[in-house]
Amino acid sequence: MAEFIVRDARVDDCDEILRLIKGLAEFEKKLHLLRTDTETLKRDGFGEKKVFDCFVAEETQSTGRSRLAGYLMYMWSFTTLTGRFLYVEDLFVERDFRRKGVGSALWASAMKLALSWGCGYMQWMAKRGNTSGINFYKQLGALETNTNNLMTFTLDEDAMTTACSKIVSD
Numbered sequence: 001m002a003e004f005i006v007r008d009a010r011v012d013d014c015d016e017i018l019r020l021i022k023g024l025a026e027f028e029k030k031l032h033l034l035r036t037d038t039e040t041l042k043r044d045g046f047g048e049k050k051v052f053d054c055f056v057a058e059e060t061q062s063t064g065r066s067r068l069a070g071y072l073m074y075m076w077s078f079t080t081l082t083g084r085f086l087y088v089e090d091l092f093v094e095r096d097f098r099r100k101g102v103g104s105a106l107w108a109s110a111m112k113l114a115l116s117w118g119c120g121y122m123q124w125m126a127k128r129g130n131t132s133g134i135n136f137y138k139q140l141g142a143l144e145t146n147t148n149n150l151m152t153f154t155l156d157e158d159a160m161t162t163a164c165s166k167i168v169s170d
Helices: 011-027 038-046 102-116 131-140 157-169
Strands: 004-008 053-060 066-079 083-093
Touching: 004 102, 011 038, 011 053, 011 066, 011 083, 053 102, 066 102, 083 102, 102 131
Parallel strands: none
Antiparallel strands: 004 053, 053 066, 066 083
């Protein structure tokens, strides 16, 4: 059994968090889309206008050395119907640490935090092909909320620039 602790991420964890983000991007076959770097993580997670928070699972070794085994990145959001909720952006555990309680411990930290802040719910997305992740979420009691009348849309940077110039010129 891996020995680890779950704690709030610190700014000096950013290089390791980026390493884990790269691992997730590889797993999802999206490494070619990765634009985040250490400076972005420092600015957006620890800067003056932070936009995310993060838990990390840190492996503890008898040698005194340690490394991050996984992370859970989250942000606060709000809906007019129920108020505050916690949105989980990423949960990733390195292959060597899977099925050893690391993901469960990270998830438990997020659930406890959401409950302590009076959140009505937590929300996240999972790729359809991520069967181990989906099974994990269902074991927790999560409900799949796909509906026919809701769709997810994305505007990339180029599309935003084009759309803004159209709207401004109209």
